[in-house]
Amino acid sequence: MKLKFSKMHGLGNDFMVIDGVRQNVSLSPEQIRRLGHRQLGIGFDQLLLVEPPREAGHDFRYRIFNNDGSEVEQCGNGSRCFVKFVRDAGLTDKSRITVETARGVIAPEYLGDGLARVDMGVPRFAPADLPFLAEAETLTYSLPLAGRACEIGIVSMGNPHAVQRVDDVDSAPVAEIGPLVEGHSWFPQRVN
Template sequence: MGSVVKFAKMHGAGNDYIYVDTSLYDIPEPAELARKWSDRHKGIGGDGLVLIGRSLVSGADFTMRIFNADGSEARMCGNASRCIGKYVYEKGLTDKTSIKLLTRAGIKTLILNMDGNNQVESVTVDMQEPCLADRHLLATANGSMREGAVTVCGQELRGTFVSMGNPHFVIFTDDAETVDVARLGSTLEVNPLFPERCNIEFASLLGENRIRTRVWERGSGITMACGTGACATAVAASLTGRSGRRSRIVMDGGTLDIAWNETDGHVYMTGPAEFVFEGEMKME
């Protein structure tokens, strides 16, 4: 007989995860649990599993571990971090509206934006500085690529590499709606150009500083939104002269506001976080 675990299903702009407070439960095999519970037919259904913990590290209030639907562990997730901000505040785990969250990509600051009923309406995340060159994540001579050409499925695509704690390859196209995201994204994710696989974004301009983006997420496939992907898209658009340092990223599940601050070089992401439902599952 397995133990019963209480969970919350939450989403940020449609990017949905299963959240468990590990101060209440021991989760010995999170990768396997993520695979089972993320199944949308036989499990709870979601893009992965997020474990919330109390931080023992000075300078951080809580910790986040995130496992994709295929069981792989991610370094960072912008949408999940926003949901954690809402979770810990509305569950009474903290009364702070500025929260330090320890992730595998470092400590992130969450600013909770409250409504008139003292509920979390949206969350702003300091995603810190983007990384534009990393030879561990991109197999080029200098670990960078801006509007670089890659041939995939017989097509030449041009993309820009941006890491927001996890790697992204942003491809601008005339119309993102017409792109075969499943075919091109799945192929690009495992391209030898990306030694640790990669998140792939297909983006097109909707207007001034407004960008339509569709996502193939490493380890999860097509997702409704990706917070780090929205940040990477905004940075890539600014780098290539397609937008300014502030942009609205329109994804399948909603819109995120991204600001790449000139003063500190940090990327700030603002967007919604919502509870979907709560329940109990048996952990075999």
């Protein structure tokens, strides 16, 4: 199968963007994993699939897949790339579009000169909204990691995030702690 695609990035997140309006696209999770492989495929953080809307009154449908083949609800950096892509590809000449996502309708806006913005909606902090396995909702949680506790906050803007306050971002042990948090059993569907 041949697919036309574009590579884009927003604030360091890189995307493979596929026009599913003008070409027929049907990818299995395994095919997405192969495409997402950094050495043997295209390589990307997420695949963005542009589709026709399901409901009248919307401009597009937007599906987002992680490079492991799993589908997610939303991506802020991806939505900004999405609106630039549909304009550059000639799929619309609108600056502000309405887009169906797994989380609901968003309205990204292309501002010109490569700039775009999107209102991601109201942040969700309830553990059940991520999901995060916690007995009660608090501001911070003590996550057990490799024999020590890691203090985190949680938030979802359509996809789950664990947030840790650090004194110095450049020396924070992201490469060590990040994978442990991402795959922690308290996040049954993983976390950013």
